[in-house]
């Protein structure tokens with residue numbers, strides 16, 4: 001006589017459920033996992049579609065020409081701190097704040113302003129761990145870097161050869177926040193950008209956990225991250241320090257101080273986007 005389904009209950013499930021329930025739950029979980037994996041790969045790949053408006057695009061770029069042109073480019077900015085300046089400003093000048101009290105980094109490359117599409121893109125990357133958003137940020141940074149490096153970051157001709165082999169140092173993550181997000185977003189950006197630009201990475205050590213910079217004014221931010229970093233090793237002449245967003249530049253300033261102490265002669269601050277000072 002066939003064993004009634006009921007008899008298998010205790011074998012399959014942990015608390016007396018039926019085999020079909022048990023299998024159903026397992027299959028459901030598997031389908032969910034596959035669905036998540038499929039969703040992830042679609043998000044990562046999605047070749048041929050603009051990441052912003054989803055219209056089909058040709059070539060390998062993940063954006064269409066009109067969305068790319070509509071990004072909030074930080075074209076008129078302080079040469080040193082990347083602070084957005086009026087469109088009438090002559091390029092390659094320092095802002096009044098930098099003339100009075102320059103940061104420890106000598107130049108900056110912050111191609112976009114932290115607003116509109118860029119804010120959404122950075123949030124998708126940072127808070128939802130969306131790898132496609134991260135890849136787009138890396139590609140935007142890499143193309144801006146190639147463009148800027150061709151002018152040697154505003155250096156004179158004699159200094160230019162030193163730029164040939166910079167190293168990249170990312171702002172080291174906070175342990176608690178990295179755990180909360182599930183990944184070190186600046187570490188991820190640093191590795192990807194270094195890979196794309198074929199530059200070596202050097203690591204900084206965070207000497208202490210610092211409270212969030214959110215809600216702090218310019219002076220409080222500087223105090224908050226003062227002497228927060230130290231380098232693991234001696235550095236070459238030219239160093240790129242990297243963060244996702246530059247707000248006042250206090251974090252990159254503090255990291256640049258550590259880089260200079262480790263032997264760097266010239267430090268370039270790089271970030272995806274700059275927060276206009278009116279919003280700080």
Ligand SMILES: [Zn+2]
Nearest residue numbers: 050053064067
């Ligand atoms: Zn588009």
Ligand SMILES: [Zn+2]
Nearest residue numbers: 078081095098
């Ligand atoms: Zn400035």
